[in-house]
Amino acid sequence: MTGCRSGWKLRSIGKKKEFWILVFSLMFFLSMDFWNWGSDKLLAGFLPIWVLRIIVIQWILSLLFLSFYKIYGGEDT
Amino acid sequence: MTAIIVLLLITVYLTITLILGIYGYKVSKKTVQDYFLADRKLGTIVVFFTLAATNFSAFTFLGFAGSAYRMGYSFYGLMAFGTSFMAISFYVIGRKVWRLGKKKGYVTPPELIGKETGSYTLRLLFMAVMVVFTLPYLAIQPMSAGYVISSLTGGEVPYFYGAVFLTAFIILYVFLGGMRTIAWTDVLQGLMIMALLFIGLVVIVSNLGGISSAHTQAYAVEPGLFQRQGTVTVQIWFSYAVLWSLCDPMFPQLFQRFFVPKSEKSLKRASVVYPLMISLLFLLPVIIGVIGRGAIPGLGVQEADSILPMMLDRYAPVWLAALIMSGGFAAFMSTADSQLLSMSSMFTRDLIHPILPEKKADDYKLGHLMVVILALVGLAFAYDPPASIFTIVTWAFTGLAILYPVTFSVLYFDVEPLACISSISTGLLLLALYHLQIPPTFGFLPAMPIVAASSFVLFITDRTMIFLKDRDLLNSFSA
Numbered sequence: 001m002t003g004c005r006s007g008w009k010l011r012s013i014g015k016k017k018e019f020w021i022l023v024f025s026l027m028f029f030l031s032m033d034f035w036n037w038g039s040d041k042l043l044a045g046f047l048p049i050w051v052l053r054i055i056v057i058q059w060i061l062s063l064l065f066l067s068f069y070k071i072y073g074g075e076d077t
Numbered sequence: 078m079t080a081i082i083v084l085l086l087i088t089v090y091l092t093i094t095l096i097l098g099i100y101g102y103k104v105s106k107k108t109v110q111d112y113f114l115a116d117r118k119l120g121t122i123v124v125f126f127t128l129a130a131t132n133f134s135a136f137t138f139l140g141f142a143g144s145a146y147r148m149g150y151s152f153y154g155l156m157a158f159g160t161s162f163m164a165i166s167f168y169v170i171g172r173k174v175w176r177l178g179k180k181k182g183y184v185t186p187p188e189l190i191g192k193e194t195g196s197y198t199l200r201l202l203f204m205a206v207m208v209v210f211t212l213p214y215l216a217i218q219p220m221s222a223g224y225v226i227s228s229l230t231g232g233e234v235p236y237f238y239g240a241v242f243l244t245a246f247i248i249l250y251v252f253l254g255g256m257r258t259i260a261w262t263d264v265l266q267g268l269m270i271m272a273l274l275f276i277g278l279v280v281i282v283s284n285l286g287g288i289s290s291a292h293t294q295a296y297a298v299e300p301g302l303f304q305r306q307g308t309v310t311v312q313i314w315f316s317y318a319v320l321w322s323l324c325d326p327m328f329p330q331l332f333q334r335f336f337v338p339k340s341e342k343s344l345k346r347a348s349v350v351y352p353l354m355i356s357l358l359f360l361l362p363v364i365i366g367v368i369g370r371g372a373i374p375g376l377g378v379q380e381a382d383s384i385l386p387m388m389l390d391r392y393a394p395v396w397l398a399a400l401i402m403s404g405g406f407a408a409f410m411s412t413a414d415s416q417l418l419s420m421s422s423m424f425t426r427d428l429i430h431p432i433l434p435e436k437k438a439d440d441y442k443l444g445h446l447m448v449v450i451l452a453l454v455g456l457a458f459a460y461d462p463p464a465s466i467f468t469i470v471t472w473a474f475t476g477l478a479i480l481y482p483v484t485f486s487v488l489y490f491d492v493e494p495l496a497c498i499s500s501i502s503t504g505l506l507l508l509a510l511y512h513l514q515i516p517p518t519f520g521f522l523p524a525m526p527i528v529a530a531s532s533f534v535l536f537i538t539d540r541t542m543i544f545l546k547d548r549d550l551l552n553s554f555s556a
Binding site: 024027028031032034037038039040042044045046047048050051054055057058059061062065066068069 | 150153154157158161162164165168288289291292293300303304305306311314315318345348349350351352353355356357360
């Protein structure tokens, strides 16, 4: 019952335009990565970790677009 | 021998494109909506590829590797995230544009902006900005084609012959099939770009002893290729992320594509897949550029732009190198044909149609005529390019970003046309000042203060006019 209620709450939050503006702004902020600017660690000996981070952010962005259309629906507000 | 293989591969590719053009012509309805917008009936896969391939110019294919040779992986960061984030515009701008286009029959971006605000002056200004910053791009496409053919054939086909040949071919299939053919060829070209870049990377890396070994060589030559510090600043990083999000959808050939899906779902699905594809596709030429620094160090700025063909020349068989470079050809054509059709539609609908008597204004025929005229203008520039053309191209992204605040406001608010005109004029004035290096940029790209100022002017002018109108002080003053 609690699970249903929290699921309903999440869906209700997901229906709000402000929530998605916040989520996409957060993704933009995370992509700036200025707190990690000097990093030069490599993954598997060739790919800088910060490049991997940008790739993952883009994949999350893709998932967020999918969730946005599923939950928010893209109606006019 | 090389020239024969190259010309054979290009002929096969062009034949397939031409078949698509002829088929597109056969199934078309011979109307304006069909010619310029494929009757607004393109499905999800075609919409995705036409949005993607149109945005991937020859620069994506050739220029990315050259820039990565100089800047390393930082270049990936500058290009990839902003372009992926731009997919949000498919919803914010694209969905609204699609709805208005379907409801009111708009064909061109300036037509939408002008008619929604009821201002022909704004429509012309909007068109002028789009034309001024896109026409030079259209003009440099035959130049790129000429250089690519000349380089692929080892100079056996002279530069201008290559430019003429490609221009004639593009005229032929755009003339025949319009948007439908262009969209279909975009699918072919998009798939070619992705597959061939991937094959190119695999072949080069395997000849360099594997991905780690190739990178170790590059690291030994220049460790800075793997870092941002010392290569790019946070302000520039931020600027590019914003710039791509703002300017990409303002390219007329991309803006116009928001009119063509048969449903909103196509745009939504495209925005979901777009970041996934960008994240991988942009990485391929960047990796080639970075490992190219290790394999062929010491190239100058201009030489570095040829690092991709140089690497292929050194590490791939002739036929494969030629095949992969035909991907560069596809990248160039997918942008050039779309620019040509989009510019033709604007000249026809926004400039010539309104001044012709109703009976003589046959947009379908005019559109075809403008395709030919504009392609020849591009070719004329390619014959003897003026120096100013490169200056305009350099500032094109910033110039087009100026249109974003106006577009957003027209789509979401009931905004005053004079406020839009003030905003664009302010942007252009600042662009000129920044070109003369007068105002400070505070470490950002000039596009940031320019767009901020034009947005501010838009808001302030709009509020002022409403204030004055409410008090009946502005009866006879409108745009």
